[in-house]
Amino acid sequence: MDPNRLAVRMFSDTGNIRKSALPASAPPIIVWFREDLRLSDNPALHAAVRQERPIVCLYIHMNGENAGRPLGGASQWWLDKSLKAFSRDIEQLGGQLTVQAGDGSACLDRVIDETGADTVYWNRRYAAAERDADAEIKAHLKDRGIDAESFNARLLVEPWVLKTGSGGFYKVFTPFWKALRACYEAPAALPRPKSLTGPAPETLRIDDLGLHPEKPDWSTGFDAIWSPGETGALNRLNAFLDGPVEAYPEERDHPGKEDGTSGLSPHLRFGEIGPAQIWRTVTSAMEAGRISEDGGWKFLSEIVWREFSYVLLYYRPDLAEANYNSDFDHMPWRTDEPALKAWQTGQTGYPIVDAGMRQLWETGWMHNRVRMIVASFLTKHLLLNWQNGEAWFWDTLVDADPASNPASWQWTAGSGADAAPYFRVFNPITQGQKFDADGAYVRRWCPEIAGLPDKHLHSPWTADEQTLSRAGITLGEDYPCPLVDHKSARERALEAYETLKSQRTNA
Numbered sequence: 001m002d003p004n005r006l007a008v009r010m011f012s013d014t015g016n017i018r019k020s021a022l023p024a025s026a027p028p029i030i031v032w033f034r035e036d037l038r039l040s041d042n043p044a045l046h047a048a049v050r051q052e053r054p055i056v057c058l059y060i061h062m063n064g065e066n067a068g069r070p071l072g073g074a075s076q077w078w079l080d081k082s083l084k085a086f087s088r089d090i091e092q093l094g095g096q097l098t099v100q101a102g103d104g105s106a107c108l109d110r111v112i113d114e115t116g117a118d119t120v121y122w123n124r125r126y127a128a129a130e131r132d133a134d135a136e137i138k139a140h141l142k143d144r145g146i147d148a149e150s151f152n153a154r155l156l157v158e159p160w161v162l163k164t165g166s167g168g169f170y171k172v173f174t175p176f177w178k179a180l181r182a183c184y185e186a187p188a189a190l191p192r193p194k195s196l197t198g199p200a201p202e203t204l205r206i207d208d209l210g211l212h213p214e215k216p217d218w219s220t221g222f223d224a225i226w227s228p229g230e231t232g233a234l235n236r237l238n239a240f241l242d243g244p245v246e247a248y249p250e251e252r253d254h255p256g257k258e259d260g261t262s263g264l265s266p267h268l269r270f271g272e273i274g275p276a277q278i279w280r281t282v283t284s285a286m287e288a289g290r291i292s293e294d295g296g297w298k299f300l301s302e303i304v305w306r307e308f309s310y311v312l313l314y315y316r317p318d319l320a321e322a323n324y325n326s327d328f329d330h331m332p333w334r335t336d337e338p339a340l341k342a343w344q345t346g347q348t349g350y351p352i353v354d355a356g357m358r359q360l361w362e363t364g365w366m367h368n369r370v371r372m373i374v375a376s377f378l379t380k381h382l383l384l385n386w387q388n389g390e391a392w393f394w395d396t397l398v399d400a401d402p403a404s405n406p407a408s409w410q411w412t413a414g415s416g417a418d419a420a421p422y423f424r425v426f427n428p429i430t431q432g433q434k435f436d437a438d439g440a441y442v443r444r445w446c447p448e449i450a451g452l453p454d455k456h457l458h459s460p461w462t463a464d465e466q467t468l469s470r471a472g473i474t475l476g477e478d479y480p481c482p483l484v485d486h487k488s489a490r491e492r493a494l495e496a497y498e499t500l501k502s503q504r505t506n507a
């Protein structure tokens with residue numbers, strides 16, 4: 001393209017046409033946004049802005065062979081809103097979010113041809129398919145004489161940086177956390193650009209991507225809870241540090257407490273906020289005495305669980321498909337479609353499990369403690385392969401993450417790195433009694449049993465006829481009878497585990 005055409009027409013959100021103030025001779029830089037939908041503290045964007053050249057903000061909705069794992073429905077809902085918020089933020093700075101769909105290289109080629117850009121910057125991704133795609137695209141761009149550079153916006157420390165004493169990667173969380181805490185210092189904050197000007201190539205509308213669910217639109221419960229986008233992310237972090245962080249070490253395990261945890265996971269997933277921003281803000285608040293060390297460090301240690309999951313994903317790219325511990329390849333998993341369906345729809349007859357699965361369906365999110373309980377229930381009480389649960393979470397979570405989801409499922413199932421031992425079977429009754437003692441969580445998500453006294457709320461089948469009838473419940477009609485008996489299901493799981501052990505001994 002003729003570089004003189006770079007004094008391109010730009011359309012603001014109000015439809016006004018302005019001339020670029022930048023020299024017509026400077027070729028633009030394309031910033032290719034992917035899982036980093038933010039303007040502040042964005043290394044690729046910052047590197048482009050520093051060059052004082054026209055900038056093309058590009059998002060490619062990739063499909064085809066090298067597109068990686070297709071997003072689930074709830075994540076697509078989030079992405080739709082996140083892209084819209086990001087596009088509005090860019091327009092306020094005078095720019096345009098250019099949206100393309102298709103093969104990554106082909107879309108980049110089109111935008112390069114249209115704008116005369118000679119440079120592409122992006123922030124790195126870590127799942128195998130995405131890494132392969134990025135390497136291929138980088139090689140293709142270099143062949144075309146286009147400069148391509150990548151940066152880290154997604155992790156505190158990239159997976160290859162921290163090594164154990166013997167030079168391997170960390171497979172156990174605690175030493176990883178200690179090593180990271182000892183050496184990590186957040187880099188200086190990168191400012192939000194003051195303006196974003198450059199060519200405005202042809203673009204799809206975000207609605208053209210068809211990300212919002214239709215027929216049926218199951219997302220009505222999502223809007224009340226979530227504000228996707230950078231502003232929503234920063235508001236959540238600030239609100240959390242303004243109070244709830246103090247009680248976090250104790251309250252984070254109580255699902256009935258609405259602000260017991262930060263709710264930042266989907267914002268982190270789509271890069272509306274980065275972990276370095278969180279680290280910097282939390283450590284500054286601790287240094288200034290604005291928040292306690294107990295709350296601050298506990299919160300940061302959870303952020304580092306996410307980092308640890310990325311280490312596992314990087315070194316075990318098949319984390320979502322294969323047992324990390326191959327002993328589990330011999331696990332005698334069952335196939336039981338009706339049981340899987342009952343679990344998915346919150347109809348197992350175990351109130352804490354059902355509450356969690358309904359919260360997930362209604363809001364696209366589930367409390368961490370309850371994620372562990374429902375995952376344990378699926379893999380141990382029902383003896384169904386963890387991959388069934390991982391896939392369901394992938395489709396229904398707004399924070400479905402290529403690293404944290406499979407790593408956490410394998411952790412709970414016992415097949416993962418640094419995993420909970422298989423023989424630790426979460427008891428859904430005592431877990432409910434301990435972490436939802438006042439029943440607030442179960443009563444909210446299983447209203448049909450709300451009238452039961454606390455004593456029977458987590459095990460409705462232990463209530464006598466009179467108590468059930470006072471609460472207006474006929475078991476098996478208003479609320480299911482338990483799908484399995486806890487004690488015998490636990491024994492069946494332990495027996496299955498014994499077969500694994502004997503396979504290992506015989507091998």
Ligand SMILES: Cc1cc2nc3c(=O)[nH]c(=O)nc-3n(C[C@H](O)[C@H](O)[C@H](O)COP(=O)(O)OP(=O)(O)OC[C@H]3O[C@@H](n4cnc5c(N)ncnc54)[C@H](O)[C@@H]3O)c2cc1C
Nearest residue numbers: 261262263264265302303305306368371400401404405408
């Ligand atoms: C079976 C199972 C599946 C999970 N799938 C996902 C997933 O797809 N995406 C996801 O982000 N988290 C996943 N988690 C981890 C955890 O449940 C969520 O990160 C957490 O509930 C998010 O809520 P929050 O932002 O309020 O967490 P907070 O307690 O406020 O924690 C702050 C942040 O730290 C990170 N974090 C906290 N706990 C963990 C953890 N155990 N592992 C990894 N990162 C953590 C998250 O980024 C989180 O946003 C899963 C856990 C289990 C047991």
